[in-house]
Amino acid sequence: MMASSASCRAELLQKKLFIMDMDGTLYLGKTVFPFAVRFVKNLRAAGKRVLFFTNNSSARTETYIERLKGHGFDPQPGEIMTSGDVTIEFLKRHRPGKSVYVMGTEDLLASFRAAGIDPLPEGSRQADIAVLGYDTTLTYTKLSDMCRLVRGGSEYLATHTDLTCLNEEELLPDCGAMIAFIKAMSGKEPVAFGKPNRETIGMLCEVSGCAPSEMCIFGDMLTTDIAMGKRNGITCSLLLSGETHPEQLGSLPESEAPDYVFSSLDEVDRLLFPQ
Ligand SMILES: [Mg+2]
CATH class of the missing domain: 3.40.50.1000 (HAD superfamily/HAD-like)
Structure with missing residues (x-):
């Protein structure tokens, strides 16, 4: 659970696809985290792929693209998915x-x-x-x-x-x-559907061409972001910049505990890309 170890840095830098939660991770409501913009830029410069994923199905993908553009994240169309997209994909394929x-x-x-x-x-x-x-x-x-x-x-x-x-x-x-x-x-x-549903993982693998072992996920919620990682073999990092309080971590069984805990993406960025 220590975020500052060299082994954590080595493990994360081996990953190909960085799955980023949005609310509570990149921004909180209308407040953008500037360090999140910096982290995404550094990931791209290091040749990493980024996928922005949110369970929030109240807005469509195009709306998130515009929102993230406005926030300085420069997202491309294939880089954003919502739980609504996963549900639609299920209906198209199976119903x-x-x-x-x-x-x-x-x-x-x-x-x-x-x-x-x-x-x-x-x-x-x-x-x-x-x-x-x-x-x-x-x-x-x-x-x-x-x-x-x-x-x-x-x-x-x-x-x-x-x-x-x-x-x-x-x-x-x-x-x-x-x-x-x-x-x-x-x-x-x-x-x-949505995080942490298995349908979602299957679609992420299909869209990205990556195996779960090549992915890592960053998010602020235990029941969605972290559960998705733990149940599907994806290295998962909890960020304390959103909904989860540190006191909630003490009583968690190993099967539900995040692989790593960071205060925010600022700490992740400083670990992976020291200036
Ligand atoms: Mg969130």
Whole structure:
């Protein structure tokens, strides 16, 4: 767990693909971490590949590209994935031609349409599949639609299961809280994508051409970023710049403990690329 060891530096510098969480890792809400911009620049200069990955399915990939560009990260189209992208990829590969209802933001709906999946309208009474996304424009009508469809036997999927989303001021209810609402009414739980789901790892391997042993992941959440690494053989580093407090680490079993802990990407950058 010591971040400053030479063996940690050697291990991380051997990796080919650096998977970066976004919220809590590169920025916190609207506050960009300047050291994160510096770290990504240094990774590129060292010939490393970067993949920005977020469970937040409230915005589509193009929106994240613009946001990260504005923050100075200079992302390329293939370098960003959301849990929404993974869900869409699953539907394209394994559920072609099925009717799909999506509870999500306009951005999420637009990314479904761009992939050739035209979501059913609000008020739909039937769907082969009901997808729950992080809907920051949630209404009672949309919740009722989801409950009706799930109770009625539609296949139930969720982009991810995070209970909370941290902005710079407070914890907000995320997908997991919406899943709990629907479970209270319907008794049903979804098959979920995003970190740390296995479907996500398969897609990352496919997109990057890298094996899990050639990847490392940096993120601020134990239940998503670190769990994804621990369950899939990817070296994982916890950053204390977001949602996780150091006290949470003391009681963790070895199977859930991050390989490395850093205060932020600033510490990682100084270790890997000393000036
Ligand atoms: Mg995060």
